[in-house]
Amino acid sequence: MITLQGAAKRFANGVQALEDLSFTVKRGEFVSLLGPSGCGKSTALRLVAGLLAPDAGAVRYMGGKPEIGFVFQDHTLMPWADALTNARLPLDLKKLPRREGDRRAAAALARVGLAGFERAFPRELSGGMKMRVSIARALAAQPQLLLLDEPFAALDEITRNALGDDLLKLWREDGLTVLFVTHSVSESSYLAGRVLVMTPRPGRIAADIALPATRDSRLAPATIEAQRLISGALHTAIAT
Helix, strand or coil, X not given: CEEEEEEEEECCCCCEEEEEEEEEECCCCEEEEEXXXXXXXXXXXXXXXXXXXXXXXXXXXXXXXXCEEEECCCCCCCCCCCHHHHHHHHHHHCCCCHHHHHHHHHHHHHHXXXXXXXXXXXXXXXXXXXXXXXXXXXXXXXXXXXXEECCCCCCCHHHHHHHHHHHHHHHHHHCCEEEEEECCHHHHHHHCCEEEEEXXXXXXXXXXXXXXXXXXXXXXXXXXXXXXXXXHHHHHHHHC
16 A cells, blocks of 8 residues: 655654565555654654655555554644534535535544543543544545554553454454554564664664564564564664
């Protein structure tokens, strides 16, 4: 679905965030982009989304740019709007009729466990619930490609694990392609089918690790082995 070929990005302050970044994500994959803080993971995700343009190299979409849903690290909800209105935002931007927008936004909220909270405002929701609204907002647009930028980083472990399980369920049900940015080895080892390990800034791919499909729990032997592989690759990437 997506190919980055030799992508580079330097910001106005002189920071070279990415250099010669190349990877491919196939349709239907769940891929984790893993690396140390400041290595350019979020910048890479914004290149894929088209929010930034590369200074060199290219971002290519096979068969045309897909419908994209983006979940940021912060929930980025409008504080003056209720959950339904927040989830409906991408549909409002597309000028979808209000009735259809409400229907799709309510359905998306129900899918992330927020049925009955349509009229709740962000100040009335927990951190995990706010992130669920943010995920619902991305799902309401019925994306083919879902991009997530460390969406669970600020949450407690119980909430983070629950949201991870929900995300896997949504990925399987909708046949989504997912690119998930994280700095958590345990998170990537459980959620992803492939892990792309990045070097410190300027970021490039140091390892492309395919994980076994039998990781049915966070404590399964296959998951623990995946953590070992990923940790080793990350240590090597940081040391070189």
